[in-house]
Amino acid sequence: MPAKLNQLNKIKVGIVNYLNTKPLIYGIQQAAVASRLLLIEDYPANVARMLVEGTIDVGLVPVAVIPHLKEHQIITDYCIGCTGPVASVAIFSEVPIEKIEKVLLDYQSRTSVALAKVLLRKYWKIAPELVDTRSDYRASIKGTTAGVVIGDRALEQRKVSPYIYDLGEAWINFTRLPFVFAAWVSNKPLPQDFITDFNAANKEGLLHIDRAVAENPFPVFDLHAYYTQHISYELTPEKKMGLQQFLAFVMEEKGILNRMA
Numbered sequence: 001m002p003a004k005l006n007q008l009n010k011i012k013v014g015i016v017n018y019l020n021t022k023p024l025i026y027g028i029q030q031a032a033v034a035s036r037l038l039l040i041e042d043y044p045a046n047v048a049r050m051l052v053e054g055t056i057d058v059g060l061v062p063v064a065v066i067p068h069l070k071e072h073q074i075i076t077d078y079c080i081g082c083t084g085p086v087a088s089v090a091i092f093s094e095v096p097i098e099k100i101e102k103v104l105l106d107y108q109s110r111t112s113v114a115l116a117k118v119l120l121r122k123y124w125k126i127a128p129e130l131v132d133t134r135s136d137y138r139a140s141i142k143g144t145t146a147g148v149v150i151g152d153r154a155l156e157q158r159k160v161s162p163y164i165y166d167l168g169e170a171w172i173n174f175t176r177l178p179f180v181f182a183a184w185v186s187n188k189p190l191p192q193d194f195i196t197d198f199n200a201a202n203k204e205g206l207l208h209i210d211r212a213v214a215e216n217p218f219p220v221f222d223l224h225a226y227y228t229q230h231i232s233y234e235l236t237p238e239k240k241m242g243l244q245q246f247l248a249f250v251m252e253e254k255g256i257l258n259r260m261a
């Protein structure tokens with residue numbers, strides 16, 4: 001069937017299905033490059049898995065997955081990053097950080113879970129029990145059990161938990177560098193003209209933040225502020241330094257775990 005063949009030729013692009021990607025999705029869907037790609041939306045850990053397994057060609061993936069890729073290329077000048085409090089990635093708790101005994105780790109996340117581990121060990125210097133989750137666990141964030149929550153659910157959790165330890169802000173206080181949560185990473189070389197057009201489509205989306213705000217009513221949090229003051233989309237040289245530092249810490253953390261095993 002021609003339609004199916006047509007789909008097979010398309011570049012498969014995975015993207016996180018949270019509100020913070022709406023400006024980028026708007027730009028991509030408005031651009032001519034949209035006809036060359038198939039957009040697949042899922043939560044970050046699943047987009048990461050698809051890129052590792054090769055079911056997509058490029059994805060806005062959690063940067064923590066980069067060391068797991070046989071081949072990788074960062075293909076745009078845009079990312080999901082922050083230069084101050086990010087608002088949608090935090091350790092949420094009913095008690096102050098030094099009283100936390102257990103931390104539930106968000107099954108949707110790869111980067112923020114790794115970031116929480118780095119910061120608990122090196123910045124807060126505490127060693128609570130860390131527990132992986134598989135499905136919604138937010139009701140269990142109570143007493144001395146805290147939780148890492150990311151994305152839209154974190155914006156909601158801000159209304160629930162009295163203590164909010166913003167992981168973007170903590171990273172910056174610790175390293176003096178901005179942070180990159182996710183970047184556009186390909187697992188194979190892609191045509192240069194596609195990369196150029198795809199980059200331009202991202203840029204165009206960010207010029208129309210107001211469209212993304214208008215199309216996504218979200219009474220819980222001011223999305224204009226979220227897109228312009230919390231999420232920082234430009235992958236600057238400073239953010240690349242933050243990314244390198246983070247990946248070095250992640251490798252170090254892995255070494256510590258291997259020695260403990």
Ligand SMILES: C=C(O[C@@H]1C=C(C(=O)O)C=C[C@H]1O)C(=O)O
Nearest residue numbers: 044062088109110111112151181
């Ligand atoms: C800032 C955020 O960054 C997200 C956090 C990710 C992670 O922890 O693995 C992955 C993708 C990003 O979209 C967020 O979604 O709240």
